[in-house]
Amino acid sequence: MAKGRELKGRIKSVENTRKITRTMEMVATSKMKRAQDRVVAARPYARALADVIASLYNPELAERFPLLRQPAKESRAAVILLTSNRGLAGAFNANLIKEARTLLARLEGAGTQVEMHVVGKKGVGYFKYINRALAQSRTDITDRPTAADAASLVDALMARFIAGELDAVYVVGSRFNSVLSTPPTADRVLPVQPPAAKGAQKDYLLYPSAEAILTELLPSYVRNAVYRALVETVAAEQAARRTAMKNATDNAGEMLNLLRRTYNRARQAQITQEIAEIVGGASALQG
Amino acid sequence: MAALKVSVISPEATLFEGEAPSVTAPAFDGEVGILPLHAPMVTVLGAGVLSIGGGATRFQVEGGFLQVVDDVVRVVTEKASKL
Numbered sequence: 001m002a003k004g005r006e007l008k009g010r011i012k013s014v015e016n017t018r019k020i021t022r023t024m025e026m027v028a029t030s031k032m033k034r035a036q037d038r039v040v041a042a043r044p045y046a047r048a049l050a051d052v053i054a055s056l057y058n059p060e061l062a063e064r065f066p067l068l069r070q071p072a073k074e075s076r077a078a079v080i081l082l083t084s085n086r087g088l089a090g091a092f093n094a095n096l097i098k099e100a101r102t103l104l105a106r107l108e109g110a111g112t113q114v115e116m117h118v119v120g121k122k123g124v125g126y127f128k129y130i131n132r133a134l135a136q137s138r139t140d141i142t143d144r145p146t147a148a149d150a151a152s153l154v155d156a157l158m159a160r161f162i163a164g165e166l167d168a169v170y171v172v173g174s175r176f177n178s179v180l181s182t183p184p185t186a187d188r189v190l191p192v193q194p195p196a197a198k199g200a201q202k203d204y205l206l207y208p209s210a211e212a213i214l215t216e217l218l219p220s221y222v223r224n225a226v227y228r229a230l231v232e233t234v235a236a237e238q239a240a241r242r243t244a245m246k247n248a249t250d251n252a253g254e255m256l257n258l259l260r261r262t263y264n265r266a267r268q269a270q271i272t273q274e275i276a277e278i279v280g281g282a283s284a285l286q287g
Numbered sequence: 288m289a290a291l292k293v294s295v296i297s298p299e300a301t302l303f304e305g306e307a308p309s310v311t312a313p314a315f316d317g318e319v320g321i322l323p324l325h326a327p328m329v330t331v332l333g334a335g336v337l338s339i340g341g342g343a344t345r346f347q348v349e350g351g352f353l354q355v356v357d358d359v360v361r362v363v364t365e366k367a368s369k370l
Contacts, residue, residue, distance in 0.1 A: 038299065038300075041299060041300040041301065042298060042299065042300075044294070044296045044301050045296045045297060045298045045301075045363060048296055048354070048361050048363045049363060051354075052329055052352065052354055052363075055329075056329070146299065147297070147298040147299060147365055150298075202327040202356050203327060204327045204328055204329045204354075204356075205326055205327065205328040205329070205330075206328075206329055206330070207314060207315070207316075207319075207328070207329070207330035207331065208315065208316070208330075208331065212331060213329055213330075213331055213352060216331050216350070216351075216352065217352065220351070220365060223298075223365075224298055227298050
């Protein structure tokens with residue numbers, strides 16, 4: 001029963017694989033829930049910042065703030081690409097890299113010098129593979145990015161933007177719209193696009209002054225934009241992994257059904273053959 | 288007397304949300320006390336202790352800002368830890 005044993009081995013191996021993918025699916029589901037909670041928890045801060053900046057902002061002030069400077073031409077730009085440290089998440093990282101490449105092509109096509117800052121082993125690995133030098137490669141940011149991680153990523157770039165060494169900073173990451181919709185997006189975080197004011201403006205008492213408050217808040221706003229991108233990308237990664245692992249588990253189940261059916265058929269065929277042989281042998285003896 | 292709706296917000300989470308009769312915050316140039324019916328205000332914070340409801344809840348904060356409008360007080364800061 002050589003074929004049967006071979007089939008049994010394959011069934012066992014597919015069963016084991018299914019166990020692994022099912023576990024990964026469950027792990028990703030719970031990680032995704034926690035990441036999703038962090039995305040939601042980060043919203044009040046972003047809203048409060050945007051609110052206050054919108055109510056203080058006016059175009060006259062803008063000219064005095066280096067972070068609001070709108071360069072006529074982008075001659076040097078930085079792109080921060082966020083990817084994951086781990087694979088097995090379907091096309092998640094491939095999509096992000098593709099988005100980054102599209103952006104790179106567009107910027108370089110317009111004659112901009114672009115430097116790449118890449119977060120996550122998958123992105124770093126890709127750029128090593130195509131032999132492109134990276135200005136910064138970070139693989140130390142975990143599944144639970146903190147505001148400090150965002151600050152360490154973008155603070156140096158902000159300083160260089162203020163000094164006039166950079167004209168724009170982009171962040172490529174996944175937006176977490178919902179579990180099923182996590183499109184890769186490229187956002188420009190610098191120069192700051194002031195949020196639009198909505199509703200009636202309150203007449204605030206401002207201490208010490210609108211200018212001083214904006215000086216304090218604009219860097220926070222930029223850091224928060226990067227933090228939000230980090231958190232959403234992690235949530236999107238887990239969502240993508242969950243979907244990929246669910247598909248893998250389903251496929252393994254289908255494959256198992258097919259293998260088991262083939263195995264049983266082979267077993268039955270063998271039994272039938274044996275009986276036929278015995279019957280044949282017995283009738284030969286009876287002669 | 289009306290109470291203040293107070294929230295303390297950091298980038299990662301909302302650390303406190305509730306009602307309190309008063310708030311004392313470390314503004315950039317010294318402490319500022321807020322009672323209900325305060326005029327709308329935005330002020331930059333320095334380092335120090337934020338005390339909500341006369342010390343019932345206290346946070347160590349550094350930087351950020353405080354916004355008061357219509358008896359809603361929002362303390363928005365990157366560095367805050369509960370005391």
